[in-house]
Structure formats: C-alpha cells, structure tokens
Amino acid sequence: MSMAPGWHPVALSGSLDPGTSAGTHLDGREYVVWRDNSGVAQVWEDRCPHRGMKLSFGFVRGDHIACLYHGWQFDRGGRCRYIPAHPDLEVPATITVPVFATTEACGMIWTTTKAEAERVAPPPDPGETVPIGSLHAACGTEGLLDAVRAMPAAPYVAGTAGGELSQVVGTLWRLTVAGDALLLGLQRLDDARSALHVAIEGSAATYAGAGQAHWYQWIRALRHRLNAAPAVGARPAAAMAEAV
Amino acid sequence: MALVLYNYDLDENCYKVRLALSMLNIGHETVAVNAFPGREQETPPFLAMNPMGTLPILKDGDLTLFGAEAILAHLARSQDGTGRWLPVDRDGFAHVMQWLVFAAGELSVATRARANALFGTPGDEAALRAGAGRAIGAMEDAMTVNGFAGQDWFAGAVPTVADVALFPAFALSRDFGVDHDEYPALRKWARRFRAIPGFVTMPGIPDYH
Numbered sequence: 215m216s217m218a219p220g221w222h223p224v225a226l227s228g229s230l231d232p233g234t235s236a237g238t239h240l241d242g243r244e245y246v247v248w249r250d251n252s253g254v255a256q257v258w259e260d261r262c263p264h265r266g267m268k269l270s271f272g273f274v275r276g277d278h279i280a281c282l283y284h285g286w287q288f289d290r291g292g293r294c295r296y297i298p299a300h301p302d303l304e305v306p307a308t309i310t311v312p313v314f315a316t317t318e319a320c321g322m323i324w325t326t327t328k329a330e331a332e333r334v335a336p337p338p339d340p341g342e343t344v345p346i347g348s349l350h351a352a353c354g355t356e357g358l359l360d361a362v363r364a365m366p367a368a369p370y371v372a373g374t375a376g377g378e379l380s381q382v383v384g385t386l387w388r389l390t391v392a393g394d395a396l397l398l399g400l401q402r403l404d405d406a407r408s409a410l411h412v413a414i415e416g417s418a419a420t421y422a423g424a425g426q427a428h429w430y431q432w433i434r435a436l437r438h439r440l441n442a443a444p445a446v447g448a449r450p451a452a453a454m455a456e457a458v
Numbered sequence: 459m460a461l462v463l464y465n466y467d468l469d470e471n472c473y474k475v476r477l478a479l480s481m482l483n484i485g486h487e488t489v490a491v492n493a494f495p496g497r498e499q500e501t502p503p504f505l506a507m508n509p510m511g512t513l514p515i516l517k518d519g520d521l522t523l524f525g526a527e528a529i530l531a532h533l534a535r536s537q538d539g540t541g542r543w544l545p546v547d548r549d550g551f552a553h554v555m556q557w558l559v560f561a562a563g564e565l566s567v568a569t570r571a572r573a574n575a576l577f578g579t580p581g582d583e584a585a586l587r588a589g590a591g592r593a594i595g596a597m598e599d600a601m602t603v604n605g606f607a608g609q610d611w612f613a614g615a616v617p618t619v620a621d622v623a624l625f626p627a628f629a630l631s632r633d634f635g636v637d638h639d640e641y642p643a644l645r646k647w648a649r650r651f652r653a654i655p656g657f658v659t660m661p662g663i664p665d666y667h
Contacts, residue, residue: 229642234649237639270639271632273666282664347602350640426606434599 220334220384223322223399223411224257228345230323235279237270240327242404245314246270247323250277250290257325258292259312269311320386320397321345321413337386343397344421346412346429351440355400355408358440359387362398362410365436367391370428371420388415396429410436461486464504464515466493468576470569470626471526472514473660474561477622478530481656484537494577527558530619542616553613557620561627565593568627571634591636594628594644601643610650617654625651629663 224238224247235248237260244260246269254277260268262281271282278287278295287296292313294305314325317336321343324336351358363379373393382388387398399411412433414421421429463479465472465488479486491513492498500511507515508524515522516529518536523529534544545551571586573579600612613620628644631637638645651657659665 226642229645231646231649234645236642236645237637239639271664273664280666282666348640348642423606423608427603430602430606 219326219328221317221324221326221336222385223320223324223401223409225323226345226348226411226413227255227318227321227323229348230255233274235270235272235274237268238401238409239403239407240325241402243327244268244270245325246272246279247325248274248279250274250279252277254290255316255318255323256290257314257316257323258288259314261311262286263294263309263311320399322397322399322411324399334384337383340397340415342417343413343415344418344426346396346414346426347433348412349410349433349437349440350403350407351410351437352407353440355385355402358400358408358410361436361440362387362389365432365439367432368428369394370425371416394429460519462489462517463487464489464491464499464507464513464517466491466499466513468661469493469513470572470630470660471512473626474526474623475514475516475529475533476658476660477625477656478533478543478619480658481617481622481654482533482537482543483656484533525562527562527619527623530622531558534619543619543622545614545618550614550618554618554620557612558623560593560596561620561623564596565590565624565627567593568631568634568636571636572630575634587635590627590631590634594631594636594641597624597628598641598644601647605643605646610647612647617651621647621651626660630660633662 222240224245225236230236230247230249232249232253233251235246238245238247246258246260249255251274258269260270262269262283264281264286265283267281267283269279269281272280275287277290280287285298286294288311289295292311293307294309297303297305314327316323316325319337319339367377369392371393375390375392378390380388385400389396389398395415397413397415401409401411403409414429461484463475463486493513498504499513505511507522512524514526514529515524523532531544544554567586567589570581571590574581574583574586609615611617611621612624625648629648
C-alpha cells in the first residue's frame with residue numbers, strides 16, 4: 215500500500231520551537247521539519263546535497279537551515295546560499311534541496327509530497343486547538359484507527375454526545391467523546407510504522423494543564439494496547455480480569 | 459588541587475561529572491585515563507579506588523567516590539551554596555533521587571547500547587537499542603506531563619543534578635541508532651539544557667545547535 219495523495223501530518227505544531235529542526239518519515243522517505251526563527255514551518259527532503267547528511271541534524275540560523283557537516287546554508291526555497299569553505303563563492307542556483315508544500319492546521323504541521331496533491335485544499339482549520347501528543351506504533355494507519363475504535367475513552371469535559379470516530383478529510387479524523395472533540399492526524403511513516411498526532415478542539419483556558427494530562431493518559435493507554443496486543447491469540451480483557 | 463576527576467572523554471558517565479563541574483563552576487584537576495583501548499580503569503591502582511573498574515572516579519581531599527550519580531549528588535551537596543541543584547524540599551529531593559537512580563539503573567542500558575555500537579563490547583544490539591528506546595520513552599512521557607504543568611525540568615522549576623544525569627543518554631542516543639524524531643518534549647528540554655551557563659559538549663554532541 216502506498217500513500218494517498220493529499221496532505222499528511224508530520225508533527226504537532228507545538229512540538230517544534232522556532233529555530234529548531236526534527237526528522238520524520240513519510241512512506242519510507244526521510245524528511246526534515248524545521249521552523250525558522252520567525253516561526254514559519256518547512257518540510258524538506260532530509261538530505262544535504264553535498265554529502266547526504268541529514269539536514270534534521272543541522273541548525274537553524276535566521277531563515278536558513280545549515281548542515282551539521284560543513285555548514286552549507288539553505289534559504290526558505292531550499293536553495294544553497296552559503297558555503298563556509300568558499301565564503302566568496304556565488305553559490306550556483308542548481309544546488310538545492312527538494313522543498314514540499316507546508317501548512318499548519320488543526321494544531322499540526324502538514325505537508326504534501328506529490329506535486330498534484332498541492333492542488334488539494336489543506337485540512338479545514340477548526341479554530342483554536344490544544345496539543346496533546348503524538349504516538350508512534352509498529353502498525354499501519356488502519357491499525358491505529360482500529361485501536362482508537364477499541365479504546366475506551368473518558369471525557370474531560372462532560373457532555374451528551376456519544377463516542378464517535380469520523381473522517382474529516384483524508385488523513386484527518388475526529389473523535390468525539392461527550393464534551394471533547396479530538397483531532398487525530400494519521401501519518402504513514404513506512405511499511406511497518408505509523409504515527410498518530412492528537413490535538414483537542416477548544417481553548418487553552420479549558421484544556422491547558424489538566425485537560426492535556428487527561429488525554430495524554432489516553433494516548434499512553436492506547437500505546438500500551440498497541441504494543442501489548444499480539445494480532446493473534448490475544449487474551450480478552452474479561453479473561454485477564456478473571457486471571458487477576 | 460583538592461578535587462581530582464579521573465576522566466575518559468568518550469565516557470558519558472564522565473561527561474555527567476564534567477557537566478556538573480562546569481555548570482557549578484568548581485575548580486578541579488582532571489586525570490586522563492586510557493579507558494579504550496587500554497582499560498586502565500581495570501588495573502590495580504584504579505581498582506583500589508573503584509573495585510568495579512568503571513569511570514568516573516572523583517577524589518575530594520580524603521574522600522574517594524565512584525559512580526557518576528553519587529558524585530553529582532556530592533558535588534551539589536558540598537559545592538552548591540544555592541541548594542538548587544540538589545533541593546531538600548520533600549518533592550524536589552524525592553524526584554531528584556528517583557531520576558538519579560533511574561539514570562544509574564534503567565537508563566544504563568543506553569550506556570551499554572552505545573558501548574556496543576562504538577566499541578564493540580558484547581551485547582544483543584537490537585535488544586540494547588530497544589531497551590534504551592523504552593527508557594528514553596519513559597523520559598519523554600515524564601517531560602510531556604511536566605510540560606502540561608509548566609514544569610521545564612525533570613525534578614522541578616529549575617535544573618537539578620537529575621537533568622545533568624539524564625542529558626547524556628538522550629543527547630548521544632544517535633550513536634546507538636535511537637533518533638530524536640519521536641521525542642519532542644526531550645528535544646525541547648535538551649535545548650533548554652544546552653542554554654544553562656557552563657554547558658559543555660563532548661564528542662558526539664555538536665557544538666552548533
């Protein structure tokens with residue numbers, strides 16, 4: 215199975231400070247997600263064209279990212295602008311890093327890896343969100359959704375709505391639990407692994423602190439379930455309870 | 459000088475002590491030990507100071523100490539007039555002790571994973587890497603939850619010796635194939651840690667950031 219065209223979440227917005235970088239994967243390929251000092255997020259191929267070093271190991275200076283190996287600096291367009299070993303060189307325009315469309319919505323950083331996908335509208339932004347956390351698991355995105363469906367969830371804010379999991383668009387899902395609405399971003403890392411990014415719709419006034427801790431506990435329980443559950447021969451919870 | 463550190467530059471446990479000495483601005487003398495390939499720390503003069511044959515070892519006047527976490531606690535207790543690095547209030551002390559013991563215990567699999575990767579010491583590479591990933595994952599969970607409460611450090615509102623003891627395993631984890639991708643809370647914590655006055659690097663931890 216390969217990845218559908220469209221937008222894919224690569225990180226929670228809050229997990230990346232201005233002036234920092236991180237590595238990630240989409241469909242088995244390596245990407246660097248970085249924010250320049252003004253806070254603009256970028257997603258690029260994670261490879262310096264000089265010696266192939268991961269740019270995610272590099273460092274951000276202003277609106278440039280520099281490779282850790284030899285300090286080659288690249289501007290926002292992915293074009294190399296400065297080579298420290300040749301400070302007077304007018305760097306050829308052909309030295310570039312592939313740059314992918316990037317946007318932020320639903321408390322997450324999104325990218326498209328295919329040119330045609332860039333014409334697909336990015337996920338609709340519901341307004342204020344509060345970050346909860348990201349979960350990485352050794353299963354596909356369908357496996358993540360199955361685990362979410364099977365996972366009991368207690369609301370932080372009471373309400374009348376029941377538990378409902380629905381697809382918003384492409385890789386974005388919404389889980390409603392009483393008064394809470396969680397936004398779930400599904401990221402296919404490679405054939406064997408995927409990530410789930412979780413933010414909650416609502417204000418920091420409501421969810422910052424205790425509400426975040428409440429839902430992070432749910433993510434940990436979900437991770438426990440995913441790590442512990444063998445596909446075949448899993449003991450039902452009732453049998454476990456009896457055994458105890 | 460009264461304070462002597464027996465040190466090997468590539469040993470992350472020695473690095474913990476070098477960090478503390480620098481951050482607490484403690485004057486000292488360093489003795490370079492030929493740990494690799496010489497295994498000098500396993501020769502009788504060193505075994506007399508530490509029967510387990512490991513580094514670091516600290517001599518403070520007539521006191522000889524081995525074990526990085528014990529040395530960190532001793533340095534904070536004896537040299538830090540502010541009391542911030544080893545707090546004595548109930549929660550601060552309890553959390554510092556918990557993470558110091560974690561650093562010397564559960565997290566030591568990271569040291570073994572790195573020694574296996576860099577120096578070829580015996581061990582099951584995949585199992586060591588997975589164990590180190592689990593321990594670092596526990597740190598990520600802790601700092602994520604601390605972050606929800608607005609707490610920037612492992613044991614409270616300010617850095618303590620617990621942060622010093624925990625930093626090297628995370629900062630050097632790429633040496634044994636555990637990338638930083640999945641640990642956003644630790645990435646932020648490490649960035650704050652690097653900004654503490656007196657921070658120093660070691661081989662494997664870039665100067666630039």
